[in-house]
Amino acid sequence: MSQPDPMAEIRASFFIECEELLEALQDGLQTMADNGDDLETINVVFRAVHSIKGGAGAFGLEGLVRFAHRYETVLDGVRSNTLVADGDAIKLFFRAADHLSDLVRESRDGGVLPEAEGNAILTELDALLGNKGVEEEDEAEIDFQPMGLALDLCLPDLPPLPSARAGQFTIHFVPHAELYETGNEPFMILRALTDLGPCEIICVTDKVPRLTECAPEAAYLEWTIVLTADVTEDEIASVFEFVEGLCDLTVESPQATQAVPASTALPDLPPLPDLVPSFAAKPEPAESAPVSAPPSPAAKAKTIQPPAAKAVVRVDLDRIERLVNLVGELVINQAMLSQSLESSGLSPHSDAMNGLEEFQRLTRDIQDSVMMIRAQPVKSLFQRMSRIVRECSAAVHKDVRLVTEGDTTEVDKTVIERLSDPLTHMIRNAVDHGLEATQDRIAAGKPEQGTVKLTAAHRSGRVIIEVSDDGGGINRHKVQQIATIKGLIAQDAVLSDMEIDNLLFLPGFSTASEVSDLSGRGVGMDVVRNAIQSLGGRITITSTPGSGTTFSISLPLTLAVLDGMVVHVAGETMVLPLNLVIETLTIDHDNLEQTRPGLNVVRVRGEFVSLFDLGVELGYRKAQDSYLDSVVLLIADEAGSRAALIVDQIQDQRQVVIKGLDESFYRAPGIAAATILGDGQIALILDPADIIAQAQSNTSALSPKLMEMTP
Amino acid sequence: MNDIPPSTPVELLTFRLSDQEYSLDIMCVREIRGWTRTTPLPHAPSYMKGVINLRGTVLPVMDLAERLGLPPREHTDRNVIIVVKFEETMTGLLVDAVSDIIALTSNDLQPPPDSASTGGGGIIKALTLLDDRMIRVLELSEIVPAPQSDAA
Numbered sequence: 116m117s118q119p120d121p122m123a124e125i126r127a128s129f130f131i132e133c134e135e136l137l138e139a140l141q142d143g144l145q146t147m148a149d150n151g152d153d154l155e156t157i158n159v160v161f162r163a164v165h166s167i168k169g170g171a172g173a174f175g176l177e178g179l180v181r182f183a184h185r186y187e188t189v190l191d192g193v194r195s196n197t198l199v200a201d202g203d204a205i206k207l208f209f210r211a212a213d214h215l216s217d218l219v220r221e222s223r224d225g226g227v228l229p230e231a232e233g234n235a236i237l238t239e240l241d242a243l244l245g246n247k248g249v250e251e252e253d254e255a256e257i258d259f260q261p262m263g264l265a266l267d268l269c270l271p272d273l274p275p276l277p278s279a280r281a282g283q284f285t286i287h288f289v290p291h292a293e294l295y296e297t298g299n300e301p302f303m304i305l306r307a308l309t310d311l312g313p314c315e316i317i318c319v320t321d322k323v324p325r326l327t328e329c330a331p332e333a334a335y336l337e338w339t340i341v342l343t344a345d346v347t348e349d350e351i352a353s354v355f356e357f358v359e360g361l362c363d364l365t366v367e368s369p370q371a372t373q374a375v376p377a378s379t380a381l382p383d384l385p386p387l388p389d390l391v392p393s394f395a396a397k398p399e400p401a402e403s404a405p406v407s408a409p410p411s412p413a414a415k416a417k418t419i420q421p422p423a424a425k426a427v428v429r430v431d432l433d434r435i436e437r438l439v440n441l442v443g444e445l446v447i448n449q450a451m452l453s454q455s456l457e458s459s460g461l462s463p464h465s466d467a468m469n470g471l472e473e474f475q476r477l478t479r480d481i482q483d484s485v486m487m488i489r490a491q492p493v494k495s496l497f498q499r500m501s502r503i504v505r506e507c508s509a510a511v512h513k514d515v516r517l518v519t520e521g522d523t524t525e526v527d528k529t530v531i532e533r534l535s536d537p538l539t540h541m542i543r544n545a546v547d548h549g550l551e552a553t554q555d556r557i558a559a560g561k562p563e564q565g566t567v568k569l570t571a572a573h574r575s576g577r578v579i580i581e582v583s584d585d586g587g588g589i590n591r592h593k594v595q596q597i598a599t600i601k602g603l604i605a606q607d608a609v610l611s612d613m614e615i616d617n618l619l620f621l622p623g624f625s626t627a628s629e630v631s632d633l634s635g636r637g638v639g640m641d642v643v644r645n646a647i648q649s650l651g652g653r654i655t656i657t658s659t660p661g662s663g664t665t666f667s668i669s670l671p672l673t674l675a676v677l678d679g680m681v682v683h684v685a686g687e688t689m690v691l692p693l694n695l696v697i698e699t700l701t702i703d704h705d706n707l708e709q710t711r712p713g714l715n716v717v718r719v720r721g722e723f724v725s726l727f728d729l730g731v732e733l734g735y736r737k738a739q740d741s742y743l744d745s746v747v748l749l750i751a752d753e754a755g756s757r758a759a760l761i762v763d764q765i766q767d768q769r770q771v772v773i774k775g776l777d778e779s780f781y782r783a784p785g786i787a788a789a790t791i792l793g794d795g796q797i798a799l800i801l802d803p804a805d806i807i808a809q810a811q812s813n814t815s816a817l818s819p820k821l822m823e824m825t826p
Numbered sequence: 827m828n829d830i831p832p833s834t835p836v837e838l839l840t841f842r843l844s845d846q847e848y849s850l851d852i853m854c855v856r857e858i859r860g861w862t863r864t865t866p867l868p869h870a871p872s873y874m875k876g877v878i879n880l881r882g883t884v885l886p887v888m889d890l891a892e893r894l895g896l897p898p899r900e901h902t903d904r905n906v907i908i909v910v911k912f913e914e915t916m917t918g919l920l921v922d923a924v925s926d927i928i929a930l931t932s933n934d935l936q937p938p939p940d941s942a943s944t945g946g947g948g949i950i951k952a953l954t955l956l957d958d959r960m961i962r963v964l965e966l967s968e969i970v971p972a973p974q975s976d977a978a
Contacts, residue, residue, distance in 0.1 A: 447882075735868065781871070791879050797884060799865060
């Protein structure tokens with residue numbers, strides 16, 4: 116086929132569909148594990164595997180088909196009640212589902228299929244059936260369903276049947292059953308024909324029997340195509356190159372052809388009412404294949420009915436990226452426009468200013484909508500984690516249950532993707548280090564089965580993801596010991612519990628007393644923290660001895676825009692994330708206090724809050740003699756710790772487009788990102804929590820090395 | 827970039843820092859811009875002048891003279907920023923003035939004498955003579971990924 120390989124496109128969409136089916140499969144299995152096996156769930160599970168097999172067959176992905184087929188056979192056993200899906204069986208089904216997703220991935224990337232593991236799983240699956248399934252194996256029996264594509268959607272654009280003239284070919288195309296078996300699709304061939312020139316395609320359905328007599332693997336459909344094009348017979352034959360010997364084909368050249376009267380070519384349609392019920396039960400590929408003659412109104416009403424799912428468009432991520440970037444430019448542009456309009460001294464009630472306001476609102480709406488396109492539930496990520504738990508718990512011989520919450524929480528797609536690695540590591544950590552060995556759990560009077568909990572939730576404009584375990588908590592004594600031995604802290608350092616916990620984030624720190632299969636790969640929590648920080652997030656740790664550890668990640672919802680407060684500090688324009696700013700105040704004699712020389716606090720409604728000069732903390736200027744009448748922003752980070760920051764002037768609030776700072780050669784402390792202002796200048800976006808942490812660590816008892824590391 | 831086979835043609839962009847002449851392989855140079863105000867980064871090494879807006883992306887700019895250990899100077903409007911790309915990273919190098927583009931072969935380049943490699947670490951890749959003036963050829967990879975002193 117000459118055009119830009121439609122096959123590759125269809126293949127790509129098959130793999131996208133596989134992702135969805137695998138997700139449905141995982142969901143179904145989880146439901147089975149939780150609530151037992153109602154028929155509907157088993158059907159969902161079965162259908163997912165079946166559809167993957169069908170698609171794989173169409174693309175000749177044999178390894179995938181073989182595995183899916185035997186998996187499906189066992190699931191069919193559950194469906195028909197010849198097999199009971201108990202806990203062990205479901206565990207096996209999960210492993211099989213994991214393997215299936217490996218096979219899908221390897222097939223997609225053209226990698227090597229992991230045969231050995233698959234065979235082991237297959238053996239166990241067959242054992243479930245008591246080897247009944249094996250004898251029934253017959254590769255030829257594998258029925259697949261080529262994706263039925265309704266050609267009539269494409270055809271209305273075609274010109275009406277032209278009158279007979281030179282260049283008109285009449286083609287009779289009668290596919291054999293083998294054509295479908297080899298994964299060929301008449302639709303593709305017909306579409307390739309339409310590329311040669313205008314076609315009148317008539318589906319001859321004369322031979323289609325009543326559905327009760329319909330053999331699923333037989334081929335009943337034939338096509339008569341009248342092609343008007345200036346081509347040779349060879350060119351037409353080349354379209355059918357791939358199905359040579361799999362169909363009967365006659366091509367009548369222009370000289371021999373008479374105009375085919377439409378009436379004779381249009382066969383009577385089979386009685387449709389009979390067709391409809393069986394469509395619902397099991398869609399047959401042949402029937403949903405191209406029918407160019409308009410179906411009768413009754414049939415139309417039935418067949419056009421969409422499946423219950425919402426209408427969804429699959430879009431290449433690159434296109435969305437482009438859109439997001441354009442919207443970003445639009446926002447910057449709008450800021451430039453506002454700035455120049457304001458400086459031109461127009462009355463705020465002028466048409467231009469009113470128009471500008473409208474424009475700002477629209478920009479904001481567009482931006483929100485675009486961001487929503489990229490938002491995705493974290494569910495797929497969480498499902499990947501349940502697999503990590505399964506594999507990891509098996510490796511360390513612990514019985515672990517993963518509980519997830521809030522998996523419908525939506526986050527920007529890029530955030531989700533970049534969370535996968537750190538989360539994987541944290542889950543492994545929780546299973547390997549967090550949870551005690553089974554005998555220790557029993558000794559501590561805990562349930563044998565350990566629990567790892569993964570939750571996601573929206574909180575004040577950010578997304579909070581927590582990984583917690585009900586293990587033994589952090590052994591602080593041991594942690595401090597290791598840190599001392601490694602020279603990370605002074606021998607006699609007195610650390611608070613929180614400071615000890617934070618030692619875990621030091622590079623190269625590991626609490627594992629021995630290198631197990633899972634740990635000792637040279638990846639520590641410091642890597643996790645760096646990954647989270649590069650997403651503009653923060654990670655905190657809380658641990659209760661004897662009852663578990665919780666890692667909490669706070670992330671921005673999107674990596675593209677931010678509501679910011681624009682301020683001036685020491686001659687620089689800077690942006691503070693608006694969601695962290697609680698209120699603004701000025702300093703006077705009444706609310707300024709000192710705890711000790713040089714250490715100011717400000718009193719806000721009876722509460723004392725540390726006061727920091729932003730200009731000093733950023734190293735832009737020396738401390739002032741007096742902070743009276745300064746403007747102060749009261750901020751709070753996600754963990755709830757508060758601070759007051761002195762700035763020179765507050766300019767305004769606005770949305771800014773986040774531009775990443777390339778940290779490959781210098782990571783600026785206290786700076787989250789940058790943005791471009793209306794005048795083209797760059798303003799830095801501050802990370803107040805980081806600034807506060809830096810300022811506070813100056814008074815800490817920790818060694819200088821640790822100070823750099825504590826978040 | 828290291829071992830240039832003999833008599834390969836090379837093109838160099840030459841520029842001045844104080845009263846010295848330097849050059850860079852022209853293949854790394856993306857564009858040359860006039861001096862604009864940079865937004866300083868907090869607690870940055872002094873040779874990091876800050877960041878500028880390069881058509882929508884944030885470009886870090888370093889003062890090449892300071893990076894090479896020359897004394898810091900006032901900047902004037904005649905200073906220019908050479909935008910270079912090393913691997914995937916774009917960086918702006920602030921120099922006093924761009925002089926010329928010279929074409930020569932690698933035979934014209936001589937390795938710097940061991941003792942003369944200023945600043946150590948092979949920042950000066952080679953030396954060449956142009957009209958009796960010495961031109962230092964810089965090794966970009968030694969300049970751009972600055973030591974990550976703050977990590978660990």
